[in-house]
Structure formats: C-alpha cells, structure tokens
Amino acid sequence: MAAADTLEPPLDTARHIRYWQRCFRSVLPHHYTSNDSIRLTLGTFIISALDLLSASTPDAPIITSADRTSLRAWILNLQHPHGGFCGSPHHVLPRRYTTAFDWEKEVEVARDPANANIAATYFAVLALGILAEGDGATAYDGIDRARTLRWLKKLQRKDGSFGEIVTGDGSVAGGRDMRYCYLAATIRWALGGAEGGGAHDFDVDALVGHIRRAQAFDGGIAESSTHESQSGYAYCAVASLALLDRANPDPFAPPDHYVRTGIPSIPALVHFLVHRQVAYLDSGSDEDEDDDDSPNHPLPDLASLSSPDPPAPRVSGFNGRPNKLVDTCYVWWNAAALTLLGQGGLIDLEPVRRFLIEKTQHLIGGFAKHPGGPPDVYHAYMGLAALGTMAGDAVEPGLGKFDPRLCAGADVAGKILKAREALIATSQDD
Amino acid sequence: MATLLHESNTYSANPQWDDVTPIPQVEPEGALAAIAYPEDYAEGSFTLVLLADLNVHPVSAVEEEVVASMSYLRAVMAAKELSRRCLGLTEHIISMNPAHYTVWLYRFENVEALGILIPDELAWLNEVSLMHLKNYQIWHHRQQLIDHYYPTLIDNDEGKEGNKDTPSSSSSPTRQQYPNEKVAALAASERAFLTQMLEQDTKNYHVWSYRQYLVRKLGAFGDPAELRSIEALVDEDVRNNSAWSHRFFLAFSDPVHTTPGSHATEHDPAVPAAIVDREVAYAQAKIGLAPQNQSPWNYLRGALVKGGRALGSVRAFAEGFVEGLGEGDEKERVRSSHALDLLAVIYKEAGERERADLCLRRLGDKWDRIRKGYWEYRRRLLDS
Secondary structure, X not given: OOOHHXXXXXXXXXXXXXXXXXHHHOOEOHHHHHHHHHHHHHHHHHHHHHHHHHHHOOOOOOOXXXXXXXXXXXXXXXXXXXXXXXXXXXXXXXHHHXXXXXXXXXXXXXXXXXXXXXXXXXXXXXXXXXXXXXXXXXXXXXXXXXXXXXXXXXXXXXXXXXXXXXXXXXOEEOOOOHHHHHHHHHHHHHOXXXXXXXXXXXXXXXXXXXXXXXXXXXXXXXXXXXXXXXHHHHHHHHHHHHHHHHOOOOOOOOOOHHHHHHOXXXXXXXXHHHOOEEEXXXXXXXXXXXXXXXXXXXXXXXXXXXXXXXXXXXXXXXXXXXXXXOOHHHHHHHHHHHHHXXXXXXXXXXXXXXXXXXXXXXXXXXXXXXXXXXXXXXXXXXXXXXXXXXXOOOOOOXXXXXXXXXXXXHHHHHHHHHHHHHHXXXXXXX | OOOOOOOOOOHHHOHHHOOOOXXXXXXXXXXXXXXXXXXXXXXXXXXXXXXXXXXXXXXHHHHOOOOOHHHHHHHHHHOOOOOHHHHHHHHHHHHHOOOOOOHHHHHXXXXXXXXXXXXXXXXXXXXXXXXXXXXXHHHHHHHHHHHHHHHHHHHOOOOHHHHOOOOOOOOOOOOOOOOOHHHHHHHHHHHHHHHHHHHHOOOOHHHHHHHHHHHHHHOOOOOHHHHHHHHHHHHHOOOOHHHHHHHHHHHHOOOOOOOOOOXXXXXXXXXXXXXXXXXXXXXXXXXXXXXXXXXXXXXXXXXXXXXXXXXXXXXXXXXXXEEOOOOOOOOOEEOOHHHHHHHHHHHHHOOOHHHHHHHHHHHHHHHOHHHHHHHHHHHHHOOO
C-alpha cells in the first residue's frame, strides 16, 4: 500500500466539512421523509463524518461540548424502557404507552416492543461512543445494558439468524438478513454480552453456523443461505465474525477463530471480492444515475488488449455483484471486507481513489452513488469510510485513523472499549 | 377493499377522527437529522419549530392547528385500534414513508382483523411495489400475506388426498409440483407480478429474495414455467447474475433431488448426474456467447463442485479460449481472463505448476492488469 502522505489526488477535506456542517446544522430536505424511521442512522453518519474530518481541524472542534450534551440526551431519549433503541422520535411513545403488565408472569413488559429496532440500537451504541468526552468511560451511562442484551437475545431465531424487531406476540420480524447479524455482533461486543452470562448472551455458535451457510457457489456471501452473493453482505458476515473474535472471552482462542470457522472458503471469498474491482469507463454511464444499478457494467473487450504492454485502467471502482455498475459504497464494502481478511493490500489503490475523488466526489462536498449524481448522507459517509479503510495502517491525510470493523474512527473504537469496561464493572457492582 | 381512504389530508378537520387525540412527536432543540417533512406527514409536530429559523418552510405551517398523519398513526397504534380508517391511514403513511418499520406490521394486523381478502391486499401491494422499487419492508409484508393465505388454500381443498394423484391440467410431462390448482394459480399470478417487477429492474435483490421464498413456500422447484422464466431472463441478458443465481437455487436446492442443508460450496451426492450434465452444458453454451462474462464461469465451477466433479473435467473446454500462451504477442490469443483463471487452478491440481504460474503471470501482466496484486498473491499460493 502506498505511503499515505503521497496520495494523489488529495481529499479536499474543507469541502466535505462544509457538506457535513450543512447536514448537521440545517434540516434535511423533504425527500429524506422516507428515511424518517432511520433518523438515528443518518444522524450517526453525520456526527461520525464530522468526527473523522475533525482530524484536519484539531484546534476548533466541529462538534462542541454543548452539542455533545444535547445530542446524547436526544439519543438516550430514543431508548425503549424495555431494551433497545428506536430509530427516530416518531417511534418513541409517551411513557404510558410503552409498558404493560403481564399478569401471568407478574412482570412489566413492553407494550410497544416493535418500536425498538436492531439497526437503531447499533447506531445508538456507535453514536454515544463518538459523542463521549474524555477517554469514553462514561459513554454508556444511561444505557440499560441488561434489558438491551435480553432484548437482543430475543431477536435471535432458532436457526441462528437475527431479525429486526420483536413484535407484540414475541415473534421476530424482518428478513434473514446478514446486516442484522453484523448489528447484533457489534451490540454484543460494545455492551459486553459475552460477559453477561447465559441470560444476556445470544447463541454465538448458532450465529456462526448461520453465517457459514451463506457463502454461495461463487465464493461470495449472500443475504442468507442460497441467495445471490453481494459484497455488502460479505462485509457484514466477515465483520460479524471479526467482532465475535474481538469479544471472545477465551484467552487461548486464536484471534481469528470465528472468521476461520464461519467462512467455508476464505480464498474463494477473496476471489469474489477482488473481482468486484472493475475499470470505470466514462462512456454513457453518467446518464444512468437514476436508473440505479440495473444496467450491466460495460465489459472491456479482451481483443482490444492488443498492445504488448497494455496499461492498467486509470480509474476503477467496485461493484457489489458481478456485472453491476461501480458505486461509491461498494468501494467501502469490498475494501473493508478484504482488509478484515488481511488482504487489503491486494487492491490497486490509486485508480480507486481517482474514482472517488475525481468521479463521485461532489462539487458541494460529499460523494454521490454514481458519477454525476447528487451527494447523499449515506454515500457521502461511505466514500470517507472507503478512503479511511484503504489507507490501511497509515491514515488518509485529513481523516482520522479508521476502524473497518466498526465503520467509524479508530478513536471511537478506543472510547467504546473504555465504555464497555465501565459498563461491565458497574453491572458487576449491582 | 383498501381503496384510497385517506382523501382528507387534514385529519383534525375530519369529523371521522374527532374521537382520536393525536400524539405528536416530541423533539428537543438540537435534534439530529431533522427532516423538512411534507405538511401532511407531520405537520404541527415540534420539528417545524426548527424550520422557522432557517426560512426553508413557511412559519405559518406551525401555527395552523393541523396535526397530521404521523401523530394520528401514533395515537391509533398506541390504542391498538384496528379498523377501516386505520387501514386507510397506513396507506397514507406508506405512500410517504414506505420504510416505516412498524406501520407494515400494523397494516397486517388490520388486514387480518378486518378480514380483507388477501388477493385484494396483494393487488394493492402490487401497485405500491411498482411505485417504491427499492423498498425492503414491502417484501416482508408480502411474505406475511402469503404465509397467512397459503394454509387457507390447502384447507379448502376438498378431497385433497385424491387430488394428489390426478394429473396436472398442464400438458407438461414433468412431475406435478403443486398440492392443488389454487396453489398453482397463485404461483402463476405471483410469477406474473414478479416478471413485471423485474422488467423495472432485472437485478432487484429484494424481488429475487422473495422469489426464492415463494419457490420454497409453494413448491415451485419442479414447475417448468419457473425455469423457463429464468431462461428467458438469461436469453435477454446473459450477464444477469441474479438470474444465474436463481437458476443455481432451482437446480441445486430442489428438495426432491438434493440433500437438505447441503452448503452451496460443497459436493451434494444426492444431485443426479443428469442435472449436473444439464447445468454444466448450459453454462458452457452461455460462456460461448460472451466469454468474458463472469457469471456463467462462476456457475460452471459451482455446478462442478456440487456434482463432485473435478475442475479438470472442463480443461479442454477452458483451453478453447486460450491460444499460444506465453508464445509472444503475435501468437498469444486469450478470449476470456476467467478461462485463464480456471486453467491456473486446473493446472495446479494436475501438478503442472509452471503452466499454472504462466497463466497467473499473463493475467497480471496483460489480460487482467487491474488485479495484478491478486494474481501475484495467487502465484505465491502455488507453492503453499
């Protein structure tokens, strides 16, 4: 991997800070209404981006201490009294509607359990880590660890998979979706699920078995068993396993025990991931931005490689599935999965940086999904995450060091480590 | 049935809603990711106070005492009311925010309580799905509807024992797959709708995921129309990887001739040789049409592994895409980098290390330079 301080073209951090400041201080336009249930997700991307970019402005904090206090309060207000977090204020009901009494078991239970959501809980845990001051030890003050872990355990199905919400009748709703596995593994690590004992920890072996079944015939990993391989799901699988390893309480276990157990063939997965890198050909694809990813990636004709020493493509991106168009977020999903497998060095870095910085970076800051498109919160964050990840052990100038397991800055991971220690210690005092 | 019941956008002005006290969202100052909601979504909620500072929205909107749909939805969901008007309200919310993660479950409860006919709800859902192509929740609602509907098709099947032996009305000579005509009809109507969805986006992941669910649920593995429909998609676009993936599922997950729980990446001895032959030949024919298309190459390898066959069994086939390798630029002709990749594996397995190494070197130096680092890594693995 190239030394980070020689990277060309450079990332124009000032432009990105302006984009994220706008997202942070103003109101998102009305077409974000369909994201109303995931405001916590959008919000976490916003503060995490500013956190990463604040590496370039060490003397003037972008998120002030006052911001941190009020944002923490806003996030903790999304916590459901019976465990887990809600995705937005529209999913938080007044107190009298959130608790019922179970006369049979003689205990208080959630009256509206479906408002607590696994993705929201992951983003809350991450955001509280980002917003923590000092070493992070107080980040999880106010989180009901026991209830959240018990709720998380209820989200696991018999086959090891996780759903998105627990419904009123106790059933698990949502797809058998690899993303939920990742979210569950992160929450478990951050809140010390492994240290919580049987009542508070989910079935790790069942989860690993479920992930293992999802590797497809082409080496990639799908949403779940027998479905189509896709790099985003591959990342979620690998990162889930990496987080289970990180949380493994067994001091004698190898550091990649679960990664090796949960992926039938790592070489086949690497083969799938590296093949997602494809040349970016300018012709015509700019007009397709609204058509999303339906068209095929244009294949170069091998017959055209007639010269004795053909050049490697000057610009290349990543797609998520064979024959699909390159897309900003798939640079992140593929690069992060390869990095977690210890193979980040296989990526030809410079053509990919050109794709992000010359093609999808927007004039007003942020990144678009495809070249020529408008920036959005999700792709703008994934672009930064991709650059942070590809820097490897170095850093992308202007960005903080990145932790591809958490999809956040490495300092955030450090704070969460402190926060979880404090959380576990307090629980033991109880 | 569920026609547009929400013609009035101002619930507070509608006498039908007089008995409901809306629950607006409470939002302190400094909230994260506030959205400039359209007026009929969350008008009157405290979020709009923030907008007043920014002049992006008329301040008067706050002052109007109109409390809109979200506040009413929160109120009726909290009261656990199930009624026609609630069904209409869910439709209104879904039209603005189809990704709302509890409104769909609530809609289903209403459908169930009101005894809405499932075909009517499916017809409504078809229209909504075509309007929100990328939505995820829609497909779980559909799955919930089919889970609810399917048992009624089986239970109402009078004399179903006898039915099993009667020949299918289809003229197809293949095995009969559906428990009865009603299930067959549902499979056909669902397939027609999925075809319509795929016309909008042939690689829509949610649609393909649902399609796998449906094939399992209704037992459509052996339905020749299912395989024909997938072949038509591949004929139209031989690079449609989603269609290839679905074909693999049909061929190698059919419970009639596969081992339950067999991993996609392992040999399944239960798969008949004729199926493996058919799938290998199909992939080879499609490779011939577009040799640089990765999908059928992946498929070919997958089919060989499933069938427990050595990759070396397609050595001659793969060599057909490569001429004069390493014999200089005049003589060297490669029609597929994927053939070279596969040959590197085949030669390595055959103990022909130098030939394998040559394939990998030529990939990195000329035929697939974008992955130079990867091909070098594969060269290092040759000696491990």
